[in-house]
Amino acid sequence: MYLKRTAISLEEAKEKLAGITVTPKVVRVKSVEAHGFVLAEDLRAPFPIPAFRRSGYDGYGILAHDDEDFPREFTMVDEVGAGSTHESALKSGECVRIMTGAKVPDDVAKVIMLEDTEALSGNRVRILRTSAKSNITEIGEEVARDERVIPAGTRLNAGAVSVLAAFGVSEVSVYKKPRVAVVATGSELAENARPEDGKIYNSNGPLLSGLAQENDADVTGVYELTDDLEATRELLARLTAENDLVITTGGVSVGDFDFLAVIAQENDCLFNKLAMRPGSPTTAFLMKGKPVIALSGNPSACFTGFWFFAEPLIRRFQGQTTRIRPGRGILRDGYTKKNEFDRYLNGVNGADGVSLNGHGQSSELSSLYQANCFYRIPHDTAVTAGEEVAIWWIPER
Amino acid sequence: MYLKRTAISLEEAKEKLAGITVTPKVVRVKSVEAHGFVLAEDLRAPFPIPAFRRSGYDGYGILAHDDEDFPREFTMVDEVGAGSTHESALKSGECVRIMTGAKVPDDVAKVIMLEDTEALSGNRVRILRTSAKSNITEIGEEVARDERVIPAGTRLNAGAVSVLAAFGVSEVSVYKKPRVAVVATGSELAENARPEDGKIYNSNGPLLSGLAQENDADVTGVYELTDDLEATRELLARLTAENDLVITTGGVSVGDFDFLAVIAQENDCLFNKLAMRPGSPTTAFLMKGKPVIALSGNPSACFTGFWFFAEPLIRRFQGQTTRIRPGRGILRDGYTKKNEFDRYLNGVNGADGVSLNGHGQSSELSSLYQANCFYRIPHDTAVTAGEEVAIWWIPER
Numbered sequence: 001m002y003l004k005r006t007a008i009s010l011e012e013a014k015e016k017l018a019g020i021t022v023t024p025k026v027v028r029v030k031s032v033e034a035h036g037f038v039l040a041e042d043l044r045a046p047f048p049i050p051a052f053r054r055s056g057y058d059g060y061g062i063l064a065h066d067d068e069d070f071p072r073e074f075t076m077v078d079e080v081g082a083g084s085t086h087e088s089a090l091k092s093g094e095c096v097r098i099m100t101g102a103k104v105p106d107d108v109a110k111v112i113m114l115e116d117t118e119a120l121s122g123n124r125v126r127i128l129r130t131s132a133k134s135n136i137t138e139i140g141e142e143v144a145r146d147e148r149v150i151p152a153g154t155r156l157n158a159g160a161v162s163v164l165a166a167f168g169v170s171e172v173s174v175y176k177k178p179r180v181a182v183v184a185t186g187s188e189l190a191e192n193a194r195p196e197d198g199k200i201y202n203s204n205g206p207l208l209s210g211l212a213q214e215n216d217a218d219v220t221g222v223y224e225l226t227d228d229l230e231a232t233r234e235l236l237a238r239l240t241a242e243n244d245l246v247i248t249t250g251g252v253s254v255g256d257f258d259f260l261a262v263i264a265q266e267n268d269c270l271f272n273k274l275a276m277r278p279g280s281p282t283t284a285f286l287m288k289g290k291p292v293i294a295l296s297g298n299p300s301a302c303f304t305g306f307w308f309f310a311e312p313l314i315r316r317f318q319g320q321t322t323r324i325r326p327g328r329g330i331l332r333d334g335y336t337k338k339n340e341f342d343r344y345l346n347g348v349n350g351a352d353g354v355s356l357n358g359h360g361q362s363s364e365l366s367s368l369y370q371a372n373c374f375y376r377i378p379h380d381t382a383v384t385a386g387e388e389v390a391i392w393w394i395p396e397r
Numbered sequence: 398m399y400l401k402r403t404a405i406s407l408e409e410a411k412e413k414l415a416g417i418t419v420t421p422k423v424v425r426v427k428s429v430e431a432h433g434f435v436l437a438e439d440l441r442a443p444f445p446i447p448a449f450r451r452s453g454y455d456g457y458g459i460l461a462h463d464d465e466d467f468p469r470e471f472t473m474v475d476e477v478g479a480g481s482t483h484e485s486a487l488k489s490g491e492c493v494r495i496m497t498g499a500k501v502p503d504d505v506a507k508v509i510m511l512e513d514t515e516a517l518s519g520n521r522v523r524i525l526r527t528s529a530k531s532n533i534t535e536i537g538e539e540v541a542r543d544e545r546v547i548p549a550g551t552r553l554n555a556g557a558v559s560v561l562a563a564f565g566v567s568e569v570s571v572y573k574k575p576r577v578a579v580v581a582t583g584s585e586l587a588e589n590a591r592p593e594d595g596k597i598y599n600s601n602g603p604l605l606s607g608l609a610q611e612n613d614a615d616v617t618g619v620y621e622l623t624d625d626l627e628a629t630r631e632l633l634a635r636l637t638a639e640n641d642l643v644i645t646t647g648g649v650s651v652g653d654f655d656f657l658a659v660i661a662q663e664n665d666c667l668f669n670k671l672a673m674r675p676g677s678p679t680t681a682f683l684m685k686g687k688p689v690i691a692l693s694g695n696p697s698a699c700f701t702g703f704w705f706f707a708e709p710l711i712r713r714f715q716g717q718t719t720r721i722r723p724g725r726g727i728l729r730d731g732y733t734k735k736n737e738f739d740r741y742l743n744g745v746n747g748a749d750g751v752s753l754n755g756h757g758q759s760s761e762l763s764s765l766y767q768a769n770c771f772y773r774i775p776h777d778t779a780v781t782a783g784e785e786v787a788i789w790w791i792p793e794r
Contacts, residue, residue: 035607049762051592058650081624082583082694085595100650101583101694103595142761149763158607159700159766166600166696166762168592186479186498195448195565198482198500203563210432210555227478253455253497297479297498299563303556364539365446365563366546369556396793 005273007280010308010344016270017284017309020291022316025176031164034156036216037174038318043150046167048140053104055080056135060095060117060125061108067130076123080105095125104136111135153319155216177218178244178317180310182208185225185232185251185260186297204249204302207368208295211306212247214396215323217314227251229259236263240290244317247310250297252281260294267292275341275379279305303368304344307394323395327373329354334384335377342379346371347391354391372397402670404677407705407741413667414681414706417688419713422573428561431553433613434571435715440547443564445537450501453532457492457514457522458505464527473520477502492522501533508532550716552613574615575641575714577707579605582622582629582648582657583694601646601699604765605692608703609644611793612720614711624648626656633660637687641714644707647694649678657691664689672738672776676702700765701741704791720792724770726751731781732774739776743768744788751788769794 008016026040055061060074074095078086082101089107090096098104098111113135118126143149149167150160156174164172184205195201205222212219220243225232232251239246251260252272261283264272268286276282279301283294291313295305312322332353335343346367347354354375356367375391377383405413423437452458457471471492475483479498486504487493495501495508510532515523540546546564547557553571561569581602592598602619609616617640622629629648636643648657649669658680661669665683676698680691688710692702709719729750732740743764744751751772753764772788774780 032603035610047592051597052595080595083596083624101597143763150766154766157766158604158611159768161607162600162604162696163762163766165603166598168598195444198449198477199480200448200498201563201565203559206429206562207555207559210558213432214555227480299559365560366540369547369551369554369560371556 005281007273007275007341008271010274010276010342013271013274013282013284014308014312017291017293017313020270020286020313021289022313024317024319026173027176028171029174031161031170031172034164034172034174035158035161037156037172037177038216038320039150039152039154039156039160040173040175040319041152042148043164043167043169043172045143045145045147045149046169048145049143049166050137050139050141053106053108053139054137055098055100055102055104055111056137057111057113058100059098059111059113059135060127061090061098061104061111062095062127063090063092063107064109066092066095067110070130071126071128073120073124073126076125095127097125108136109134155318155320175318177216178314179220179242180212180217180245180247180314181220181239181243182212182222183225183232183235183239183246183248184208184223185248186227203365204295204297204299207299207302208247208249208306208310211303212310212314215311215314216318217245227259229262232259233263233266236287236292240287240292243290245310245313246287246290246292247306248292248294249302252283252294252296260292263287264292264294277339277341277343279344280341282309284309298364299368300346300364303346303371304374307374307392308344325393325395327391327393328388329373329375329391331355331375331383331385331387331389334382334387336382338382339377339379343377344374345377346394347373347375349373349375349391349393353386354389402678404670404672404738405668407671407673407739410668410671410679410681411705411709414688414690414710417667417683417710418686419710421714421716423570424573425568426571428558428567428569431561431569431571432555432558434553434569434574435613435717436547436549436551436553436557437570437572437716438549439545440561440564440566440569442540442542442544442546443566445542446540446563447534447536447538450503450505450536451534452495452497452499452501452508453534454508454510455497456495456508456510456532457524458487458495458501458508459492459524460487460489460504461506463489463492464507467527468523468525470517470521470523473522492524494522505533506531552715552717572715574613575711576617576639577609577614577642577644577711578617578636578640579609579619580622580629580632580636580643580645581605581620582645583624600762601692601694601696604696604699605644605646605703605707608700609707609711612708612711613715614642624656626659629656630660630663633684633689637684637689640687642707642710643684643687643689644703645689645691646699649680649691649693657689660684661689661691674736674738674740676741677738679706681706696765697743697761700743700768701771704771704789705741722790722792724788724790725785726770726772726788728752728772728780728782728784728786731779731784733779735779736774736776740774741771742774743791744770744772746770746772746788746790750783751786 264285332355661682729752
């Protein structure tokens with residue numbers, strides 16, 4: 001069976017996928033389990049910080065009108081540890097011992113640092129000198145009540161989770177992580193096969209599942225299918241019904257067993273050929289409205305396709321945009337192989353430029369785990385070492 | 398109780414911690430659960446890749462001496478799908494249909510792409526033209542048997558896990574993630590307290606626990622302690638016995654309730670004062686040989702201290718070095734506040750330079766989740782906008 005295919009550009013393909021309707025779902029999660037989720041609504045301060053006049057140092061709190069004629073002696077009437085309070089009014093000549101972080105009584109105007117004092121016998125203390133600053137952080141000086149402290153759309157990392165804790169927020173609204181299923185097709189995949197008999201182990205399944213997890217998807221399963229059109233059709237119908245996104249690998253090239261390409265034709269096909277290598281047979285379609293990204297079985301094409309096509313969708317389900325950032329890089333090596341299509345290679349952009357492999361290793365397989373970017377070799381021209389090329393930074397590498 | 402403290406520099410403190418003996422433990426984990434672990438031994442290819450002569454395209458395999466006089470007709474004697482094999486020898490004028498990724502029979506010299514052929518009736522096919530290349534990837538062309546494909550010390554990401562899968566490696570030796578306990582001290586921390594009464598919610602516990610997890614530690618617990626010397630001593634004795642590293646927050650400043658500083662003196666104290674702000678009372682000691690990093694209760698000092706002191710240790714337990722990378726940045730704003738010590742601020746280094754806060758927010762608390770670097774303001778000089786400063790990039794931000 002030969003399918004009609006018209007190659008479109010990478011940019012056109014990305015636009016077609018960007019046109020898919022994606023409806024992020026909002027769920028409530030406990031703050032202690034919110035790490036890695038994206039906040040769905042602004043976090044506003046339920047109370048100011050500090051919520052009380054806070055001492056910046058260990059020292060002695062004194063009244064405003066006692067703040068003169070140093071050195072002079074005081075009577076310490078109470079000790080205020082962090083978490084404690086002292087409510088009674090001070091008289092002139094009295095002071096309270098105040099710890100770092102403790103609540104400063106209302107009538108205390110200044111905290112004199114311990115270093116500027118001398119303990120005497122009993123409750124007596126000598127304050128040697130005043131300080132230029134009050135050493136008191138006033139209510140709301142750091143965060144005002146109702147101030148926006150984390151905007152909606154922020155991915156919650158350790159720092160953000162600590163902000164939730166600081167405000168005693170026990171539950172937050174976040175975007176539900178999209179449910180993603182991964183399907184590896186091909187009779188050549190077999191778990192206990194002898195590799196020399198034409199079989200290969202399924203490495204694209206773990207690759208796509210790992211990448212989806214690294215990008216905060218909820219991976220519901222990794223499936224392996226032999227080359228069987230009806231079984232593929234049935235599995236995809238079930239998986240699209242149960243998931244937000246299905247990513248497949250294999251079964252898209254021009255060939256008799258390329259069932260994904262056939263199933264794309266039976267559904268709402270977005271594209272089935274791209275003017276890029278690797279990954280020119282990359283296909284995308286909607287099955288009852290649910291997106292299926294059908295990548296080729298080539299590991300590099302799988303890797304590139306995940307980042308260019310699946311990752312932006314996974315982000316959109318979480319109210320965000322792709323984390324891939326475009327940039328420019330200097331080629332470490334030339335590339336003279338003629339290309340019908342632009343070539344998008346995964347590479348390492350380091351101190352000595354951008355190259356296919358950071359450590360001089362040759363295999364395509366082992367380049368994936370080292371890659372921190374993609375770079376483009378234009379189709380119509382040979383490029384030489386030192387030339388500037390378009391790159392796309394892979395996040396968190 | 399006043400303790401003797403001598404301030405040492407950040408670099409000296411780091412060196413003292415680097416001098417601690419750390420013995421990484423090696424464990425076996427299933428490859429499917431190996432994501433985020435660091436490989437403890439080189440992964441060498443148990444078989445070459447490809448393990449068989451592999452077709453790069455869908456097409457027809459022909460003998461070497463039939464590779465001439467095109468166009469000419471052939472009889473197709475078999476179809477070899479990916480994962481299948483064809484063993485019998487071809488005769489002149491015969492060809493085999495071969496799919497992308499399939500095993501090419503030994504006697505086939507070249508695979509002619511489908512696009513360069515025409516199907517005729519029955520098993521007959523016309524090959525229109527030859528190709529310059531064989532379109533066959535020879536055994537071991539990508540990875541030789543026993544070649545090192547992932548070096549020891551590599552943190553396993555999705556790409557690396559896919560390499561394990563490609564070689565059918567079901568279990569690997571990795572470094573055990575260090576067991577890390579977090580202790581937040583201070584009577585001011587209380588879960589159901591009214592914040593206006595001088596209490597604060599414990600945000601440093603979740604911060605340190607989240608950071609430790611982001612850095613591949615096995616966080617065994619987050620503990621809260623009131624200011625009680627004996628209880629602190631007992632908890633630390635238990636936690637150091639059960640963990641590889643204990644990180645505490647609070648209780649290190651100059652003051653009566655600063656029990657961590659006292660306990661440090663009773664043990665093998667590495668340092669208890671640093672010539673830096675925030676975090677000058679940062680303390681580190683060994684309790685029966687186990688490291689305790691005692692950070693101050695200031696959230697920024699906690700954050701900075703985690704990255705400069707705890708993170709390198711967590712990495713060392715996994716056979717690695719810190720992921721913090723030094724660099725240079727241009728100050729967006731000047732900083733005229735006089736400092737006794739160098740100031741290490743967390744900041745955002747972006748297109749418009751490095752600044753305390755990326756989005757113009759003022760609170761120290763909300764700066765942590767946005768920070769992608771630290772930068773240094775020297776203690777002896779005022780710095781102005783546009784000046785170059787030392788920065789340290791925080792990984793994965």
